[in-house]
Structure formats: structure tokens, C-alpha cells
Amino acid sequence: MKKVRIGSGSGFWGDLLEPALEMAERGDVQYIGFDHLAELTMAILNRMKTKNPESGYIQDIIPWMKKLLPISVPKGIKIITNAGGANPLQAAKEVNKIIQELKLGPMKIGVVYGDDILPYIDETRAQGWKFKNLDTGEEDIDRIRKDIVAANAYIGADLIIEELKKGADLIITGRVSDNALYVGPLMYEFGWNYSEKYIDQIAAAVTVGHIIECSACVTGGMSNMWQVSERPWEIGFPIAEFYENGEAVITKTQGSGGIVNPWTVKEHLLYEIMDPANYMMPDGIADFTALHLIEEGMNRVRVTNMKGKKRPDTLKVCIGYRDGFIGEGLAFFPWPDALEKAKWAEQWVRERFKCLGVKFEELRIDYMGVNMLHGEAAPIEDKDFNEVGLRIAAKTKTREEAEVVRREATHLWTMGPIGVSFGIPLDVRPVVALWPSLVPREAVRVESHIMEVNK
């Protein structure tokens, strides 16, 4: 039976590179998907592109490709990456230069773009579409329109398949859904299309894509299996061995560290999803409540009976808008009476803010080591703590007000209780808030083409 081995080489911007290189060297894979885009990333990349039209992509791909391509190209491993971010064309030009420098050509780079709907968002609205906020229920974007900095649709695998059919050796995309980086090659290899006939097969690809797309998060990272993970400092990234009958085995690079077992797969199936019976992706809707997990051997979990529904008519769109600033400060208090000192300092800071008359949208003060993570859900122990930190964070309309928060927190260092310890001041950061919404599939003007790289 035909099988395809596809691996995940990156789950976020800033992921480890070594596991991807190791996978290319000895993972026996035909494809490696690289996801670099989180919700906030597109807003950051758009801002970069506004300042410099030749930027706006994930610049890490330049040093990465220099190391990866000399291994992957001779083996014929195809790389599918969304590192194009807000500027896939420029990213492709840069990778083109690397291929020529390394004399790895001739090659074909598939470039997929057009996920940026901001240039024509008002046209879409004029045609009667409302960008309802899926989190808050707010009807449309009027209130935030002038502050919008990014609006990208999460596009599917259609054009990845298109470019693979044209013979692309490497594909660089914009905001393609992380999932489509895996669904695309599988649909292409098995010759599936979006008709009724292949709904469950595509749902299986969507499910498998979900399981492996966050790299180390299914191989022992961020896991309840943390105590039994083998050489976690040499963690391997996941590989799916996908069979023509719609079953798959989740595994990892041979000889790498980490762990894959039914628990790590369960953890990731349940990770950051909403309704598990309707995991909605641009290429299909997967039902995680039908599948079975079978442990075939060490670091091998077979997934069977994957089911689903036809792909939705709308695509998810993530709209980012400017929403003020955050100012932060930290100070630490030692034993004895650490918690009492922190409480004293909290009052000091609150009174200082009153004296200065600063206005906040929101102010939050936590005791680090006591209740910062579990908040009201955690009981406060009655004991003399070894040390307690005070974290002050405030959201403000202007940068100046956020600077006040930062400054007053540093004044606490010399005007606070005995023994107050501190590090360095934290920078004020601008806030880009997100407005999750939907857009009709046909309203998104996606495009793709092949960029030929000569010898």
C-alpha cells in the first residue's frame, strides 16, 4: 500500500532548527512542513513590511535554508513553509539567491499568496459581508476599522496542491493554515480532490496535520509525559507515516530524544481546539470523536477510523488592530515577611498612581510565587515564604501612561521595603488586539506561481 512520510520541522517562529536538520538527514521523509506563524506574527510582519517593502517575511528562513537545503535537496525532500508571512514573494526571492549561491539548482519554488484581505476589506463589506467578532459577537468592524493593521485569511491547501502538480520542489506561502502545510502534500500524493468521495480521507489528513503541526508538542514537549521523555534535550520532531487507506502512524525521527505514545497524541488531539467533533480547517472538518489510537510499538501510535465533513464555505480571518500599550514592572522581596512586604509595595504603587493621576484601561497586580498563575483558583498558603515577587501590569491608551507604570515600578526599588531586589526595567509594548472572524471563501483573492531557479 502506498504510504507517504511527512514531518513537522517547525511549530512556531523561534523553534529549534536541529530536529528539522536531523529529520532531513535520517527521518526518511518525503515532505517537511514548517509553520512559523502565530496570530500575532502576521501583525508584526505587516508592520515590518510597511517600514520596508523588502521585509515582512520570517527572516530566520535565510540561515535555516542555508543549512537545510544542502541536506534536503539531494534527497528530493520537499519543503512546505509559511515563512513567507506578509511577503511570500520577497521570501521566495531570498531563497532563490541561496539556492543559486549553494549551486543546488535548477529548482522550482512554488509561491502561494493573496491571503491578505486588508487591501479590499471595504469592498467585501460594501458587498454586504459583515466581519462579526467570533469571540465577542460584535456585529462588524466599524469601531476598530481605523486601527486595523492586518487582516489575513487562513487559506487552505488548494494552491499548494496546484504548485506541487506543476513540479514545485519547495513551496513558500503566506498565511496558509498550519494544517494545510500537511494536507496539501497528502492530497497531492494520493490524488484526492475536494469532492464528496474523499471527505473522510481529507479529514484524516486534517487530523494528522493537527497532531504533528506543533512540532515538539506531540513528541514529549509541554507534556504530562515530561518525566519519562528520553533525552528531552535532544527532542525529535514528529513524523506521520500516512497510508493510502486513510490510516496513519505518528512517530518521530529514528534515534532522536523525546517520546511519542498514546498520551502525547491524546494531549495534542485535545490541544487548542473547540468542539472535538467539528475541528474546522479550510480543507475539511475533522471529527476527533470517531478515531482510534493503537500503540504499535515504542514511539509509534497508529490512528485509524478518522472521519469528517466537507470543508466549510467560509475561511477564518484574523484581524489585528492597534489597542493601546502595556507597561510592566517587577520587584522581588526576600524572607522574612516576604508576602507582607509585597502587599506593602502593592499599596505603595497604587497610592503613587493616585498621586500622579494616571488613568488605566486595566491594572493588574500579582504576587509571583503565590498566586500569579492560578489566581483566584489557588489558595494562599499561610507560611513565611522564602521570596515573593510583585508584578505590576497596566494597559493604557497612550505610550506615555504605560511609561509611568514602568517608572513607578522602578522607583519601588529604592523606596520600597527592606531587601527589595530587582533586575532590569521591562520595555513598554504596543498592543495588537485580535478580532477573529470569517470571510466567504470566494472573496479571498488567492494566487500562486512557480519561480524558476536556474543552475
Place this chain on the structure above:
Amino acid sequence: MVKIQLKEIVFARSGDKGDVSNIGLMAKSKNIYDFLVKTITPERVKEHFKGMVKGGVEIYPVPNIESLEIILRRALGGGATCTLRFDQTGKSMGQALLRMEVQVDETLLKEAEITDKEILRRYSPVSRSNGQPIKR
């Protein structure tokens, strides 16, 4: 019957989707799963998090993997990019749920212990290599 915290009988992992905190709760046995389905209600979960969860709570059973998916709306201070919480992406929320106190039959506790032991026996790197250094 014994009073225990959920941490004894389940695994949990949490993350974020905008202002939603999602918690995957994995039972350590089939009987524990059946117990969770009956015991873990949206009202109880909302009450457990006190004021931290501002919106509704939904619980989806996933019987094939003996797990629950718990959705906490308006639970992350506006979402990762604008929250004032240090734990911007709600990774610690699942662990917070493990504090919940429940009354269980002692057999469930025993089943959970068996699963814990089995995990150590099967997967700990030392037992996998029979005490020999692991070859790369």
C-alpha cells in the same frame, strides 16, 4: 469513598484560542472517564475558577480517547496579545483545574495508580534500555 484532587486521576493540558482557554482532561482509566462525565459539569468548573472565567463553560465528551474537552470563554483577560496576565496563553489553566476536589470510590484511585505505574514501567528511559546506556 475518598476525597481527592483531580490531579490523582487525570492528566490535563491547556492552551488558548483568542480569549478562550481550552483544557483537555484525560482520564487515567475507562471508569474514571465515566466518573468525569457525570461529575465535571460546566457550573462546577466555572465555580472552581472563581472570577477568572468571565464567560460560559462548555464541556465536550471525547469517549474514544476517554477525555473531556473543556472550553472556558472570556477566560484569558482578552486573549494572548492584549492580556495583562503573565500566563498569556493559559498554559497553567489545565494545572489549576487539577486542584478541584472530588469524592471518588477507592477503586478509581487504584486504577489511576496502576496507570501511573504502567507509564513509568513502560516508558521511563531506564526501564526501556534495561539499565544499559541508551544507544543513539
